[in-house]
Amino acid sequence: MYTPQELISMFHKHGIEEKLSTSLGSKVTIQASSIQNLKSTKRSSIYQLQLQKHTDTFPIIFKIYHSTKYKNEVEINVYSQAYPFLKEFLPEIYLMEKQGSDTWVFMEFVRQIRGQLTFTPKHFDYIIPTLAKLHAHTHEENFKKEKKTFQHWFPIYNSVKMKNDREKFISNTMTFLDDAKKDKQLKDIIKPHYKPLKNLYSNGPDFFPELLNSGYSITHGDLHMQNICSKDVSKNEPWAIQFIDWESAKFAPTWFDMIVLVEILLGFRKDWQSNAEEIRTHAVDVYTNEMKKYGIEFKTKPIHLYKMAYLQRTLEKGLHTQLRRIFDNRGGELLPYHLEKISTWGSELGIYK
Template identity: 40%
Template sequence: MTKTNKSGGYEKGRSDGFEKGKKDGYVKGFEDAQALVDSPPLHDISVKWREFQCAEKISIHFGTTVVLNDRKMECLKETVKSAIWKLEVGADNQEHPIILKIFKAPVTDQKLTELNMYRKASPILPDLIPTIYLILEGINDDEVWVFMEFVPQVKGQLIFTPDHFDKIIPSLAKLHALTYNENFYNKWDVFEDWLPRYESESVSAERLKQHEKTMEYLEKAIDHPELKLKLNDSYNDLQIILNKGPVYFPELIEAGKSIIHNDLQTPNIGCHNVAEENWNIKFIDWEGARFSPCWFDMFNLIGVFFAYRKDWRADEDLVIERCARLYAAEMLKYGITFEVDPIRLYKMAYLQRVLERSLYNQLHWGMDGIKSAFLLEGYLEKIKIWGKELGLY
């Protein structure tokens, strides 16, 4: 064989080998890709689910064996503080959605409040907090994982109107009644070392500090081009009123304190079936919980809604009258009566919360350019009308 023939055979062999390698590599790559589709690598949630034997622990709540669907996981929300996942488990030949809330490290006081509502308060409020299936401590650098019942948010199930307050208030009254005054103190050992209390030394000191900041920002805001226009008619009255603070209505405290949710917006209110006549309400996201005047939650539920929804303002007075009286009637079912007129108590709660917190936020946002102070005018209007009615100036 000549040298040329040897060289040609070598080149052909190398070319054939290269083509075969390409083909084999493609086949192997396709097989690997198909394997990933058929059996994708386990998510960290799936790994921890197995590592901590979650199926065995959660099955107690379902009364049968549960299996996690590794392919059906959806992250609903993630912030620097937490992540919320919607998972799916199979039990008794049915699929059940559940929620995993991951509290990221470090666990701050605010997160600790919510965690302890799940750890300690849920047995006291079983029908008002989603069922807690399992709490895992010390995951991934001191994270805390809470597996709980999935309760669909009211938001998204219907077009919310003020008529729907009537569906929520009975459950709100039940929450307050179960923890009203002595009912709370009878469970003092459950709450004493973690739940913020309105009249505690630390919360009172924080309220006084906020009050002083509000007065400082008011002095600055009167020279701010945009805010000055909004404050001109209210500035003198606000100075008179704020000098009476930070607690403007002792009657609110005398009317009674309860555990309040403190952020009663529709994303934080859950109901399995809004088509039912009576809603089975469960409240979601408890990081703002505290022991405070019970009427504050009525402001959180109704007052904040109308602050944002100008399209319903014409109905506000009628809705307030209806809802305040309904709340008082629901509390009466638990033997709780209010000496002061319910509508008056609602207005007191509204002004107290605006003057001790919301007014500061609006001035702070507007002065420091954080966001628009677009709620300020509505708050000032209420302070002017209701403040005079309630004798603040």
């Protein structure tokens, strides 16, 4: 993390004001006193800065991706190589450049939905249309036409590499389950599910051929409210949305995005759970109808695809995450929710016996 003074001197050294002025088509200056650090991790640092243009000032985001060893390549390439193809779903990128092993990005300031309003289930209706538009825009042949843009760096869910990754995760999850069975705190929660899960996992890493055949698109992969942005959430109609934090993006079955957006949030929102069936059914209907507008229809019943996507994601990753968090003393509150859904939906769909 740099101090504002250090950043200003780096900006001067690299002629950043001049480059931003060229990009924005008008002279801008960075207000040194406005620089604030929003977040810093090993992977990246994010700052907000004010630019002055004539008599106006406006905020922008400056993000430093620290060396590529921190798995930043996908997001960096989405913002650089894939920007022309995806730009209606992204913040505007003003300037990108390499500085040693770091990558600098100056981009439009977009407001996260989280914090702008009290989120209720009806608000899914205002987000899902943009998600469906992203999936339709990048669906199957549309993505394949852009092969040159994405080859060599974009993760493909049915690739050998990603299948091997799933097998590794599952193997680690099985080890966690063995440990959990012996753990004082966890053994009573795990015991009823232990045998069915072991049997189920022996048929992995892919549990539903119908899901794999239901159509692939670019999925964002991490659609929590802090990664969904909009300038205006005051209207009761679909919002103009930009998505940020693309490091989990991949070419995958489209339904995975609906799971993070809807079902994982349902898992956390105890106050919604008495209406959970109604909320998820409505969200699935909205998504299915939006996709239909682009000529995309699903052969398998959409609510089944939704449940399959939830089970696939939870079995390959969700359980692993919750158990690891518990063993690291960092929460894991979704574990009972995941186990209950694996047993009920898994039984309904014939994989949990």
